[in-house]
Amino acid sequence: MRWPPWRRDAPAGPPAGLPDGAVRLARRLPDPETLRARARGLAVLDAVLIEDPDSRTFDVDTRWAADEELASMDDGSGNAWSMTSTPAGVWLRGFDHESPMSPWGDEHDLDWLAAVPGPLRPAAAEPAFTGDGLPLVTVACWRLHDDEDWHPVQLRSSVAADTPDGSDWLFAELEGDDASHAARLEEIHEVEVDPRDVGHVLALRPLSEELVRRLNPDRRLVDLAEDVARIGYPGPT
Incomplete structure (x- = not known):
């Protein structure tokens, strides 16, 4: 069997034309359901710690559109990612505002949208993730539901394959472990949190008043009812 070049078990080295960062990201990403579950946990942790929705870093909106779910990260400094889950598959895009892959640095010179499967193109072209008419994307991958692998996207043809695109750090919390995220929360919010409590939420176990x-x-459990429903966090509240 001939493996797609971005497979984890493919020979080392990216295929010609594809950016190294996107290829590595596609190889290491877990399946979409694992990512969706992780995003839900991250969003609920932010909802517990931060009352103002506009001040949160992570969010999940199961009501984003008919039959679509949006998970997102916005660090407030111009860096972001979004993951749109549709009946056909998943579109994942990241934006590192300092990356040379930004369309403001050198406008994307490929019709990369044409390389995205038709059912996922509306998600990839979503106006909410553009600025001044330009797509806010420096790295992207897609995966249809019957695929076994993620597919990296080539955004430009005229840059070195190792051009930084944010793929090595933008998705750290999606890929990280309980202890690392607990340490991040302590640093950002200047509070002490038990990694076991963080792990409880990231594992999508039922919330309790004590937790x-x-x-x-x-914060109280009742304060989270609307957020929990929108995020799609399972279990009784």
């Missing part, structure tokens, strides 16, 4: 109060004494 919420341990993570944030100023």
